[in-house]
Amino acid sequence: MPLARAEFRTELESVLHNKLTLSHPIFDILFDPAQPDIETLRKVALQGYQLTKHFLEYIETLFFYCPPGRNKRRLLHNMYEEETGRISGTKNHVRLMQDFLRALGIDDDVRDSAAPLPATRELIDYRMENVKDPARYHIGAAAVMIASEGQNLETRGAEARDTLFKRVYGLTDADLLFFSVHQAEDVQHVQHGLDLVADICGTDQKQAEALYAVEHTCDLFYEMYEGIFRQYKAGTL
Known part of the structure; x- marks a missing residue:
C-alpha cells in the first residue's frame, strides 16, 4: 500500500537532506581560506558548467509532459527564469554561470572546449533519459526538481x-x-x-522509484566530485 501523500512527501525531503554532497573532501580543498586553490576550483567549475548547459532542457521536457494544473504552471515559471532571469532580475542562467567562469579567469575558448568527465556524463545522461521518457516522468521529476535543485540549498556550517x-x-x-x-x-x-512528485506517485512502485531517484541522483553528484578528486590526488587534474 503506498504511503499517504504527506508522509511520502516528507520521506522524499528526508532522503534529499540525508545525502549532502558538500561533505565531499574536494570542498575541504576548495574552501580552505589558508590555501585557496583556484586551479582546482576552475576544474570543478568547468564540470559544473557541463551540468548547467543541460538544465533548461530538463525543465522544458518536464513542462511538456506535465499534466495540466498547478504543477505545470510552476514549471513554466521555473523555465521562464532559467531562460531569461527576469524573475530574479538577473539574466539567463547559463550566462550567469559563464560570468562565474570568466571571474575565475577561464576564457570562452577553454570553457567551450571542456568536456564532461565520465561521472559527470553519467549524471547528465541519467537525468536526460528519465525526463524524456513519459513512463519514467516521476523518476525524472524527482532527479531534477528535488535532488538536483536541492544541491543549491546545501551549506557548509x-x-x-x-x-x-x-x-x-x-x-x-x-x-x-x-x-x-x-x-x-x-x-x-x-x-x-x-x-x-508527491502528486504523481500514487503506487508503491512509483514511490519507491522516486525515492531511489533522489538518492541515486545525489550519489551521482557525489561521484562527479569524486571523479575530479581522484584526478587531483593522482596529479592529473
Missing part, C-alpha cells in the same frame, strides 16, 4: 557556496550571481518538486 567563494577567493557579488540566485530560487523550486 551556516555558509552557502556564494558566501564561501567570496570569502576565500575574493570574488564579487556580481561574479557569484549564479549561486546566490539559485540559493534563493531553489528553496521554492524544491518545494514545488516535492509537491509534483
